[in-house]
Amino acid sequence: MKQNFTVRQGALDGVEAFLSVAQHRSFRKAAAELGVTPSAMSQAVRSLEARVGATLFIRTTRSVGLTEAGERFLARAKPAFEELVAAGELARELGQRPTGRLRLSVPPAVVPILLQPLIASFCRAYPEVEVEVSAREELVDLATEGFDAGIRLGQFIAADMVTVRLTPPFSLIVVGSPAYLTDRGRPERPDDLRGHACLRLRRSNGALAPWPLSSNGRAVEIAVSGPLIASDFLTVLGAAVDGVGLAQVPEPIAADLLAQGKLERVLEPFAPKVPGVFLYYPDRKQTMPKLRAFIDHVKSERARR
Structure with a gap:
């Protein structure tokens, strides 16, 4: 059966006071270290003992010692508190400088x-x-x-x-290899794409992406078909270079291949702009x-x- 574990509000109150007293074996020295009065330190420890349900210190007029419960509490609380302090320092460092x-x-x-x-x-x-x-x-x-x-x-x-x-902003351009265009011809209008091998993308939601084009200043989407479906632009771009078909890609990723003559633009008047x-x-x-x-x-x- 699932159990719900929660930290009670104020469960850590008094732990730092306890650890300081345990280290110095003195309420007065612990109070000086933490910048509070000895009476405030004593009250913090008494409140902690009340919540724990056990006496943690043996107090006399001349000395302070740990009870067995105090020794056990110290053994577990000290490393845990040090980890909390270290976690706070790490978070603070991340919040103060680039790291x-x-x-x-x-x-x-x-x-x-x-x-x-x-x-x-x-x-x-x-x-x-x-x-x-x-x-x-x-x-x-x-x-x-x-x-x-x-x-x-x-x-x-x-x-x-x-x-x-x-x-x-840049254009989404349609490109093909010189060999493909020599063999299949150059499309002149969006309707010509019906007679071409078009390399398609599948969106992350599973749908096949149509090709967005611009016709007479109006945005249109063309459902194309072809021999290859991929999930990223680089794959369809590589296939276009190999002559598999036409690809529609962002202009910047095809710029070098266009400059090298490995790809050529087609349907330039119909290339839509994207932000x-x-x-x-x-x-x-x-x-x-x-x-x-x-x-x-x-x-x-x-x-x-």
């Missing part, structure tokens, strides 16, 4: 082109911060899964998140120094470009 582990949830495609340069310069600037990057496509609940921040396309970020822009990529996190009031340092670093790096 500890910074956990980021990011899509795989942004790691090589956007995040790696930021991480490298940030780690050099803040060697006491340990950066952990979880690269996956699905959206996560930052608080539930213990992440400090995430990076996503702006249209996928919840309205209650605080955001920091990482890139300007860009953003760093996002829950609440300004809850921002720890490690995350604040990363945010400031991101802003500084953007200003230098």
Whole structure:
């Protein structure tokens, strides 16, 4: 049967006083150490003894000693109290300067082109911060899964998140390899995609993503078909380079391959604009120094470009 364990309110009251008296074997010296009066120290210990239900000290006019109950209480309470003090110091340190582990949830495609340069310069600037990057496509609940921040396309970020822009707006472009386009021809209009092998993405909710396009200034979504379904942009991009089919991807991740001639754009007049990529996190009031340092670093790096 499940049992509920709770710490009573005030259960730790008097423990520090007890430990100080046990160390000095003197109420007067313990009171001086903690900056209280001897009578206050005595009252704190008496209250603790009442809650424990046992006498912890043997008191005489000349000395203070521990009872058997006091010895047993000291053996368990001292290391536990020291652990609480150490935990408080660690939490205080994390709250006062950039240190500890910074956990980021990011899509795989942004790691090589956007995040790696930021991480490298940030780690050099803040060697006491340990950066952990979880690269996956699905959206996560930052608080539930213990992440400090995430990076996503702006249209996928919840309205209650605080955001920091990482890139300007860019286009979602349709690309294919020269070999594929020579063999299958170049689509000229969105309707032409029905005759092409289109590489598709499956969203984290299990649905197949249609291709968003812009037609006469109007946003449209085209249901495409093809030989490959993947969960991330890098996979469909690689398949497009290999000539498997056409892929629709964010322009920045295809820029190098376009410059190298490994891919070519098609349907350029119909490429929709998206808001860009953003760093996002829950609440300004809850921002720890490690995350604040990363945010400031991101802003500084953007200003230098």
